[in-house]
Amino acid sequence: MGRKNVTQPDPAHDRLRGLIVHQDPALIAFNKPAGLASQGGRGVTESVESLAAPLARGSKRPLRLVHRLDRDTSGVIILARTQPAAAALSAAFAERRMRKLYLALACGDVASTDGVIDQPLRKTARAGLDLVETCAANAPGAQTAQTHYQVIGRSKGATLLVLAPLTGRMHQLRVHAQILGAPLFGDGKYGGLFALGAEPAGRMHLHAFRLHGPHPSGGALALEAPVPEDLRQIWLRLGIDLAAALSLTSSSLLGAP
Template identity: 30%
Template sequence: MNESTSITIIAGNNQKEIRIDKFLKEHIKNISRNEIQKHTNSGKILVNKKIVKKNYKVKPLDFIQAKIFKPPILDFLKYENINAEKIKINIIHEDEDIIVINKPAGMVVHPGFGNETGTLIHGIKYHFLNSKLNDFNLYRCGLVHRLDKNTSGLLVLAKNEYSQKHLSQQFYSRTIKRKYIALAWGDLLENKGTITGFIGRDPKNRKKMKILEEIYQNKGKYSVTEYKVLERFKYVTYVSCKIKTGKTHQIRVHFKHLGHPLFHDSTYGGNKIFMKKKCSNKNIKYLNNCLKILKRQALHAISLSFIHPRKESIKCHFICPIPEEFKKVLEICRNTFPHS
């Protein structure tokens, strides 16, 4: 029997829609489209954890897993082809199997079209080369989940194939617990709640996601976010969120769907003052100042819990501090916009 090779590819932000067989042919050498189609028909090609048909069209940020029954040669996704870059990385924990990182806002996790350098992966390679860990394949083993470029917080990477499979299974079975904090515009009606819906590409803007109408639900992916109000202010609400699923832009899309986009989320309308007509000129000035301080969506992955892949009796729990600019906006809200 031929040896099987598992490949993980994450489509770039600006990926044009093309058939899955053509996409894989462009990224894997020594394999034909006919062979790729055979693997697709046998259920060996997954996109976003789901089996797809051979005519599936790859979309931006698709997470593709291919189990190819011959050792292929990776093209630009080869670990060797990623240049190590000396980038400051805030490491929360590291052992022989995993590395947990506090990712700053503004850092892209993985290389892609428009982000060929300066990503977390480039910095991780530099870190591992200087740690004499030279046989690490970042694309085959490392990435098990992601954070948006302008979302800060905790991210775990696997350092070997065993850990990658173990962590991926935990994500698949939803036993990994992730908690986020966020600022949402407006005054939420309930102190806690659950937001659900099928998330898919916005047909009017392929870079955006949205909750699909019922007739289009077969084109989306089911998503669940639980939220709890931590503090209420006059113009924004401070919440904690637990995601039961991990879909692209999930929390951002869910709060947009509620009519309460995240503070300074430029993609989903949060970069403008909410209900501006009801604000005094003085408060508009304060809110504009907050937008200048926190120059990205107010979303931070504050805690992460999972079972250690090698030591299954150990439950790992990590927390990281709230970024200073986020904390500063919270203080301004407490002092300037107390809830009546």
């Protein structure tokens, strides 16, 4: 008798399956961990896109990534199951009908409780790093960039923000937080501290926690990615009551820009 082929479990795929926050015939959404790239590229050995491939339900059509998160950002990320769903979702993101909210712990005190940062950005490179810098609206390579922000928590030396990007530029939230005089905790590229007192950052404190917009099959899509435990514990030790802070989040942040 011949030996049966036994499929060995893949811990990486199982880990991603455990991070599913929503799935239906049109799409699947994950709570992406920090440190995992959204898609493949130079020097990328695994990504959401590659790890999600076995979850295509036996379909010959691969799952399609319709937006991205920075490798160091955690939170909700969507892959489409079909080409029509991918087209509809991509159009919703491009036309700014898909709204995202991020939680960010910033170093320093943000004086105003809410506002809109309207500061053009452009790509640049320093010491071999792909970065973004502020610029004049008429500067070569300038792109409009707007972010609505709200302060929902404070502790000594830090501010918990909700950030709602009205545009989708590379590193937009990170640079706009820097403009507020409060770069993100753990974001060394843009001036963030790696420790607040005796509390190390561990990683960049930016998490995409809510996403609202049109569902490709009709109706509304409302997704939420729970805040990872590593961030919860650090914020708690810094004296931030996350539940109380979230209750202050303004519903207007999910409104039309």
